Amino acid sequence: MDALTRIEQALTAAVTAAAAGCPPGLAAAVRHAVFPGGARIRPRLCLSVALACGDDRPSLTDAAAAAIELLHCASLVHDDLPCFDDAAFRRGKPSVHRAFGERLAVLGGDALIVLAFETLTHGAAVAPDRLPTLLLTVARSVGMPSGIVAGQAWECESSVELTEYHRAKTGALFAAATAAGAAAAGADPALWGELGARLGEAYQVADDIRDAAADPAELGKPVGRDFALDRRSAAREFGIAGAVQRLERLLAEAVDSIPPCPGGAALRASIMAESQRFLPKGLVRAAA
Amino acid sequence: MDALTRIEQALTAAVTAAAAGCPPGLAAAVRHAVFPGGARIRPRLCLSVALACGDDRPSLTDAAAAAIELLHCASLVHDDLPCFDDAAFRRGKPSVHRAFGERLAVLGGDALIVLAFETLTHGAAVAPDRLPTLLLTVARSVGMPSGIVAGQAWECESSVELTEYHRAKTGALFAAATAAGAAAAGADPALWGELGARLGEAYQVADDIRDAAADPAELGKPVGRDFALDRRSAAREFGIAGAVQRLERLLAEAVDSIPPCPGGAALRASIMAESQRFLPKGLVRAAA
Numbered sequence: 081m082d083a084l085t086r087i088e089q090a091l092t093a094a095v096t097a098a099a100a101g102c103p104p105g106l107a108a109a110v111r112h113a114v115f116p117g118g119a120r121i122r123p124r125l126c127l128s129v130a131l132a133c134g135d136d137r138p139s140l141t142d143a144a145a146a147a148i149e150l151l152h153c154a155s156l157v158h159d160d161l162p163c164f165d166d167a168a169f170r171r172g173k174p175s176v177h178r179a180f181g182e183r184l185a186v187l188g189g190d191a192l193i194v195l196a197f198e199t200l201t202h203g204a205a206v207a208p209d210r211l212p213t214l215l216l217t218v219a220r221s222v223g224m225p226s227g228i229v230a231g232q233a234w235e236c237e238s239s240v241e242l243t244e245y246h247r248a249k250t251g252a253l254f255a256a257a258t259a260a261g262a263a264a265a266g267a268d269p270a271l272w273g274e275l276g277a278r279l280g281e282a283y284q285v286a287d288d289i290r291d292a293a294a295d296p297a298e299l300g301k302p303v304g305r306d307f308a309l310d311r312r313s314a315a316r317e318f319g320i321a322g323a324v325q326r327l328e329r330l331l332a333e334a335v336d337s338i339p340p341c342p343g344g345a346a347l348r349a350s351i352m353a354e355s356q357r358f359l360p361k362g363l364v365r366a367a368a
Numbered sequence: 369m370d371a372l373t374r375i376e377q378a379l380t381a382a383v384t385a386a387a388a389g390c391p392p393g394l395a396a397a398v399r400h401a402v403f404p405g406g407a408r409i410r411p412r413l414c415l416s417v418a419l420a421c422g423d424d425r426p427s428l429t430d431a432a433a434a435a436i437e438l439l440h441c442a443s444l445v446h447d448d449l450p451c452f453d454d455a456a457f458r459r460g461k462p463s464v465h466r467a468f469g470e471r472l473a474v475l476g477g478d479a480l481i482v483l484a485f486e487t488l489t490h491g492a493a494v495a496p497d498r499l500p501t502l503l504l505t506v507a508r509s510v511g512m513p514s515g516i517v518a519g520q521a522w523e524c525e526s527s528v529e530l531t532e533y534h535r536a537k538t539g540a541l542f543a544a545a546t547a548a549g550a551a552a553a554g555a556d557p558a559l560w561g562e563l564g565a566r567l568g569e570a571y572q573v574a575d576d577i578r579d580a581a582a583d584p585a586e587l588g589k590p591v592g593r594d595f596a597l598d599r600r601s602a603a604r605e606f607g608i609a610g611a612v613q614r615l616e617r618l619l620a621e622a623v624d625s626i627p628p629c630p631g632g633a634a635l636r637a638s639i640m641a642e643s644q645r646f647l648p649k650g651l652v653r654a655a656a
Contacts, residue, residue, distance in 0.1 A: 102513035103528075106521035110512065158478060163470035182451035186474065187521050190446065193478060194511030197485045201503045212496055215489045215503070223482030224398065225390035233394035233475045240391075 086138075087123045090146035091115070094199045098191070109180040109188035110195075113153045118171050119357070122257040123149040125279065128350055129261030129272055132343035136265055140210065143203020144264040147196040147218055148257045154192035155228050155253075157185050164232070193222070207266070214263045221256030228252050242317055246284045247277060254280025271339040278334035279351070285327045286358035288313040293320055331355050374426075375411045378434035379403070382487045386479070397468040397476035398483075401441045406459050409642070410545040411437040413567065416638055417549030417560055420631035424553055428498065431491020432552040435484040435506055436545045442480035443516050443541075445473050452520070481510070495554070502551045509544030516540050530600050534572045535565060542568025559627040566622035567639070573615045574646035576601040581608055619643050 081089075095114055099107035123145035130141040160167040160175040162182065167175045177185035200218060204211035221227045231249025234240040258276030259269035291306045292315035306313035314323040334355075335348050369377075383402055387395035411433035418429040448455040448463040450470065455463045465473035488506060492499035509515045519537025522528045546564030547557035579594050580603035594601035602611040622643075623636050 098512040100513055102518055103521040103525050105524050106512060106518060154478075158474055161474060163474065181524065183524055184521060186446055186449060186451065187517050187524075189478070190442075190481060190510075191512045191517045191521075193481050194507050194515070194517065197503065198507040198511060201500050201507070204500065208500055209496070211499060211503075212489050212492065215485065215499075219482050219486040219489065222478075223486060224386040224394060224479045225388055227482070229475050229479045229482065230390055230394060233391040233472065233479075236393050236469065236471055236475075237391050 083124050083127045084120060086127065086142050087120050087145050087149065088117070090142040090199075091117070091149060094143075094146050094150065094195060098195050098198075105180060105184050106187055106191060109176050109184040110191055112173075112179055113157045113176050113188055113192060114150065116171070117149070117153075120149060121283070121354070122152050122253055124354075125254065125276065126257040126261040126264075128347055129258045129275070130265040132338075132341045132347040133262050133265035133267040134342055137207045137210075140203045140207055140214075141261065141264040143199050144214060144218075144260040145257075147200045147203075148253065148260060150192045150196040150199065151218070151222050151228070152253055154189045154196070155222075155232070157189040157192065159232060161185055203264075210263055210266065213269060214260055217259045217263055217269050218256050221252040226252060242314065243281075246281050246314075250284035250287075251277045251280030254283065267341065274337040275334055275351075278330050278337060279355070282327050282330035282334065282355065283358060285314040285323055285330065288315045289320060289323050289327070291315065292323075327358070331358075371412050371415045372408060374415060374430050375408050375433050375437065376405070378430035378487075379405070379437060382431075382434050382438065382483060386483050386486075393468060393472050394475055394479060397445075397464050397472040398479055400461075400467055401445045401464050401476055401480060402438065404459070405437070405441075407645075408437060409571070410440050410541055412642075413542065413564065414545040414549035414552075416635055417546045417563070418553040420626075420629045420635040421550050421553035421555040422630055425495045425498075428491045428495055428502075429549065429552040431487050432502060432506075432548040433545075435488045435491075436541065436548060438480045438484040438487065439506070439510050439516070440541055442477045442484070443510075443520070445477040445480065447520060449473055491552075498551055498554065501557060502548055505547045505551055505557050506544050509540040514540060528600060530602065530605055531569075533600055534569050534602075538572035538575075539565045539568035542571065555629065562625040563622050563639075566618050566625060567643070570615050570618035570622065570643065571646060573602040573611055573618065576603045577608060577611050577615070579603065580611075615646065619646075 091114055095111060126145040126148050127141060135141055156170060157176045159165055160170055161177055168178055169175060176188055200214055201211060204214060222229055224230050226248045228249060231245060231252060234245045234248060255273040255276035258272045262272040263269040288306060292313065306316060314326055318326060335351055338344055338348060379402055383399060414433040414436050415429060423429055444458060445464045447453055448458055449465055456466055457463060464476055488502055489499060492502060510517055512518050514536045516537060519533060519540060522533045522536060543561040543564035547561040550560040551557040576594060594604060602614060606614060623639055626632055626636060
């Protein structure tokens with residue numbers, strides 16, 4: 081079974097079980113938040129690492145990947161709320177609060193956070209000794225002091241260091257994706273966090289670049305929400321060319337950090353292939 | 369050490385550890401949400417049940433009690449948001465969104481949910497075999513399909529059965545408090561959920577009665593938010609006297625449900641004493 085099929089099946093099983101007997105509006109809001117998905121980049125990364133480490137408990141791997149994605153979806157639902165980005169659309173359809181109202185968006189995000197931990201616990205029935213490490217790995221990436229919730233909260237502070245902000249806002253869940261993939265397969269998660277953290281930072285820098293120059297033809301004439309909302313951004317800080325250089329350095333560091341493992345070569349190749357999707361090719365060439 | 373001291377120490381340890389290195393605003397919002405507390409009725413119930421069951425892993429009991437209270441605090445912060453109750457005050461001081469803004473109220477609630485599961489996992493280091501049951505017990509009481517988040521979501525539906533609504537909105541976390549107290553002490557949580565569920569329903573009925581007749585002298589002339597917001601309420605459904613009868617029946621059922629255990633008699637006595645605080649005595653006498 082390919083990675084995406086495993087992920088979609090695990091997500092469908094988790095959401096379907098949770099929705100039975102649930103208030104219909106809440107169930108619909110949660111389904112809307114999770115399906116259809118985006119690129120599922122974090123859970124695919126989780127699966128890739130687990131496979132590189134032997135993937136000896138596939139159902140636990142699937143649960144870990146699903147938990148990571150559920151938490152990502154929760155963060156999108158809450159970040160889209162009127163008090164944050166007030167985003168009208170997400171993944172090509174109305175955001176959850178536009179489709180279901182603000183109350184079900186708040187509750188839907190809360191329910192998704194809880195569902196993530198529940199999914200992980202159910203999945204660990206096949207290897208209960210791996211549960212504590214997995215849970216702490218995932219919880220740290222979401223909560224205080226340096227998970228994605230903290231990353232979002234840095235936006236409420238008057239001063240923040242860019243690397244710390246990116247590390248928490250995006251890097252944390254990426255780091256959890258790789259560490260949880262390793263932990264699900266019985267490997268040491270501490271050796272695998274850096275890979276995810278670097279990829280997460282790279283992803284965020286790519287996002288900043290896209291925000292500043294959505295159309296490569298507009299290079300050097302940055303427009304976008306980071307500027308409009310006066311948000312910290314690698315593109316604002318270093319310029320487009322500097323940001324692209326930073327991105328390439330982060331990707332190289334990511335690949336270099338992969339510890340020895342049975343499937344290391346395949347993982348390296350898949351990450352390099354995947355990372356080509358971070359940026360429009362035109363942009364990379366133009367900046368080179 | 370008395371119960372309240374154990375609870376406050378466990379909460380302080382959890383919040384202090386999480387706040388180190390956290391964005392200052394988020395740390396302050398979370399502290400504001402947790403300290404000073406209300407009656408801490410749920411974690412005290414959790415401790416009472418653990419003690420009745422032998423309390424052989426006190427640090428795990430403390431973690432379970434703290435997790436229950438952190439989740440309760442999270443639900444208060446999110447329920448107070450402008451899109452729900454828009455409450456200006458909570459526990460005698462400004463609500464979190466009034467004091468710190470809506471963004472930190474959303475994020476603070478999210479962080480508290482995560483911290484609850486993290487606290488539970490740390491606490492279970494002394495008895496890892498009890499972690500899966502504890503986690504599922506607690507998660508079910510908060511999430512879909514019938515935890516407090518679902519209870520709140522029933523308010524967004526056009527039709528809802530009162531018992532189901534109360535069971536999810538308040539009963540769920542009370543049921544988790546007793547079940548988690550048992551599970552923390554190595555007892556069977558399935559035998560202990562009913563006690564908490566009945567007490568939670570009783571507590572909610574008492575709350576409905578207080579809302580409808582805050583001053584006993586006004587009995588029979590109900591005023592309050594449930595009426596103003598057209599919310600389901602036992603006082604609206606059955607009248608004040610009927611609601612008081614229902615409350616007394618629920619308390620009797622609660623005490624009757626206590627399974628055989630080393631400290632059963634003491635637990636029974638403490639619950640009867642505690643439940644006297646549910647209602648102003650004048651009201652009970654007037655309705656009798």
